[in-house]
Amino acid sequence: MVYTKEYERKLIAEYARAQKTLVRKFSAPLSRHAAKEAIDSTLLLTAAMQTELILTEIQAEYLAGLYLESDLIAGKIPAYVGFDFSGASRVGINKLTRDTIGHIGKFNEELANELKLRYGTLVDNNELLTQLEKHGWTAHTENRMVKMGFDRGTINLVKHQTTTNKMLQILEQQGIRGNIPPNEVARQLIPYIKGIFGTEGVTIDNIGSVRKVLIVNADGKYKWVNKKVTRVFHTTANNYADIIARSTIIDANRLARHQTLQQSGFVKAYRSIAVMDERTGYHDAMMHGVIVKWGEGPPYHARCRCEYEPIWKKSTGLTNRPESFYDDKRDKFFWKQHQLKKYNATLPKGSKIPNANFLPRDMLKGMPGKEGMRAVRKEMLG
Numbered sequence: 001m002v003y004t005k006e007y008e009r010k011l012i013a014e015y016a017r018a019q020k021t022l023v024r025k026f027s028a029p030l031s032r033h034a035a036k037e038a039i040d041s042t043l044l045l046t047a048a049m050q051t052e053l054i055l056t057e058i059q060a061e062y063l064a065g066l067y068l069e070s071d072l073i074a075g076k077i078p079a080y081v082g083f084d085f086s087g088a089s090r091v092g093i094n095k096l097t098r099d100t101i102g103h104i105g106k107f108n109e110e111l112a113n114e115l116k117l118r119y120g121t122l123v124d125n126n127e128l129l130t131q132l133e134k135h136g137w138t139a140h141t142e143n144r145m146v147k148m149g150f151d152r153g154t155i156n157l158v159k160h161q162t163t164t165n166k167m168l169q170i171l172e173q174q175g176i177r178g179n180i181p182p183n184e185v186a187r188q189l190i191p192y193i194k195g196i197f198g199t200e201g202v203t204i205d206n207i208g209s210v211r212k213v214l215i216v217n218a219d220g221k222y223k224w225v226n227k228k229v230t231r232v233f234h235t236t237a238n239n240y241a242d243i244i245a246r247s248t249i250i251d252a253n254r255l256a257r258h259q260t261l262q263q264s265g266f267v268k269a270y271r272s273i274a275v276m277d278e279r280t281g282y283h284d285a286m287m288h289g290v291i292v293k294w295g296e297g298p299p300y301h302a303r304c305r306c307e308y309e310p311i312w313k314k315s316t317g318l319t320n321r322p323e324s325f326y327d328d329k330r331d332k333f334f335w336k337q338h339q340l341k342k343y344n345a346t347l348p349k350g351s352k353i354p355n356a357n358f359l360p361r362d363m364l365k366g367m368p369g370k371e372g373m374r375a376v377r378k379e380m381l382g
């Protein structure tokens with residue numbers, strides 16, 4: 001940033017004023033308590049005036065600071081960060097919740113169409129529909145439908161439909177707009193998931209359908225490719241609830257942050273940023289620092305913790321980190337993981353170390369140079 005002469009002058013004047021006040025106060029005999037108070041109040045006053053100066057004189061830097069700060073908080077408390085979602089459009093949030101529980105949402109549309117075609121009588125029954133909208137699926141509605149003479153198939157279709165609608169409601173109202181932490185949102189989703197999949201766990205058979213997968217090479221060149229699903233996805237209701245809650249809330253944070261950044265007009269481009277700890281995957285780590293278009297970057301998978309980081313426009317006067325900063329972080333990560341693999345290969349089964357934090361220090365010495373690290377990355381990415 002550029003400090004203006006005016007700003008500098010004011011800060012020096014402010015410091016001089018604070019100094020004078022202190023000297024004046026300490027020229028008289030003071031009790032220990034009074035002395036402490038004098039120092040505290042002077043410091044407080046200085047900080048307040050400086051903040052005011054910063055607000056008026058270097059607004060850009062201050063705003064950028066807020067973004068960086070929210071990043072910092074997110075890193076420390078991954079569970080949830082208070083974001084203002086008034087900036088996030090309703091359409092965007094709707095799309096997002098539907099994307100997250102995509103296969104259920106899509107399945108539902110088909111169900112809804114089938115219902116409209118085959119069971120006009122149900123749609124005509126206003127009282128039942130109002131009940132469903134208001135309370136979701138209850139034992140009462142089920143009894144009612146049985147009494148009305150609906151067959152088991154139809155009853156199950158309606159149950160499925162209203163249950164997923166209720167899940168969308170929880171995700172949006174509690175998780176996204178209500179700032180309830182993901183584990184609590186997940187807890188609320190569990191009974192509904194069990195309502196759909198039963199108590200034996202969640203099984204989703206998408207074999208043959210296509211999903212997008214990110215591929216990245218050792219030079220940071222990336223592309224999204226279509227991959228056919230070849231296996232049935234099976235997990236517990238608890239884990240599935242966690243995936244849905246966490247992914248939706250992380251995505252909503254990303255969306256709200258992006259909209260705020262776009263509105264600021266400060267951003268030239270974005271980088272993909274990984275958390276870089278023992279849980280980080282090789283692909284996410286390789287994408288660390290890579291410049292990506294919005295929408296082509298994270299999330300790369302369910303519960304992905306990767307983020308977009310803004311590259312500020314030159315006109316803002318804000319400083320961007322050099323390319324080498326990201327390269328260095330990424331290579332240190334790959335070196336650690338490489339050495340962990342190498343070390344574990346020498347240990348017998350059952351006594352392998354769980355992560356690189358347990359490596360003997362010597363193992364991390366002698367990190368190769370640029371070309372050597374490129375080879376290491378290539379080997380690790382396979």
Ligand SMILES: [Zn+2]
Pocket residue numbers: 281284299300301303304305306
């Ligand atoms: Zn990820």
